[in-house]
Amino acid sequence: MVCPTSALVMSLLGLFFFASKQKETSLFQTLAGRVPTSSKLQVEGQIYLGALPFNPRVREHRKMIAYVAQEDALHETSTPREALLFSARLRLPKSMKDEDCREVAERTLIKLGLESCADTLIGGRFLKGISGGEKRRVSIGVELTAKPSLIFLDERK
């Protein structure tokens, strides 16, 4: 895979939005290819990545981007370690060996400071689990393990 964004001068970009929460999320979702086709939302204009047209609705294009949504949507009965490994095994190229996937997941766990809760259930409404901040980090970690070229981080409301 070629990494077209390496040509981008920009690396970390902070976006400030004062428009209503809904508009902001729509813009972000459009850029990340998350707007459902059935939606009444009209999208005008062209999205460019680098200097080339980019269509986030195309699966091959979307593979390069990661999107961390406002709400954590994690599988409740998995542990953070399993969640990261699940993402690594299914989203990294087929040629990656299982040990390599494990290593990627392990490294991300350590970098995000999740070692202490790596084997605790994520949990949900009726199931005791890790804290909200830890869930947030797991959500980010799940996206990072897929090694995307572009990450979108949507703020929690």
Next chain:
Amino acid sequence: MCPDAAATSGLDSFAAKQVMKLLKHFAHDGGNTVLFTVHQPSSNIFTSFDQLILLHKGQVMHQGSVDTIGEDYERYGYPVPNWYNPADWVIDVAQENSMEDLQKSEHGFFADAPKDLLLPIVNKNDVIAPVVVQSNDSVSSWKELVMLQQREIVSLHRNPVPILINVGVTGTLSCIFGVIFLDVGRQDRSDFSVIQSQLGAIVNILISTLMGQSNPAMLTFSKDRPVFLREYSTDHYTVIPYFLAKLGTEVS
């Protein structure tokens, strides 16, 4: 403590810093791009950004490097006060002044035409490889099915309550129906009301079989939906392996 800082919200300041450090490493050393939406970042989060785009009422109010935000705002006529978080200041300026005031030409907000906006960021002379991802590097559907099925089974072991409730409810209802329609089948069919009872028994059995299966599915649907949507849209798996894995769990 930064209660409102981007994807770092809900994190204490140490964890937020750690996440920012990781993302920065990912951006600078990995040659990747990270986009944040933020409302009110703390100053340390704010200064770790490189570029800033300020949107106000759907228009780009200001865009530029975070390092030069002080000079930029001084030029606009709204210098950042001493010891003030610039992130707070840009929000204050946008919210306390009317749109007309901000749009006055001497201030210089909203100046850039949309088409020129990305030019400082994207250097068009750079040779950019086409956006191509080899399509045959994804894992097979079989592996997706195996992984999903594994997760479902582990999930059943760790949280057996839903399945126990399912068995309990279906069992209790069946017992009640059984008592109501006790020995209906052995009665003489010459009486019309007996035939009615027998039909009623069959219908009740069918309904309880159907509802017994669909009730837990309805309960877990709202819980599983966001997870499925996220994982599906980020290409963890396709629909068919997911459906088969769910079906396999239901059957077992």
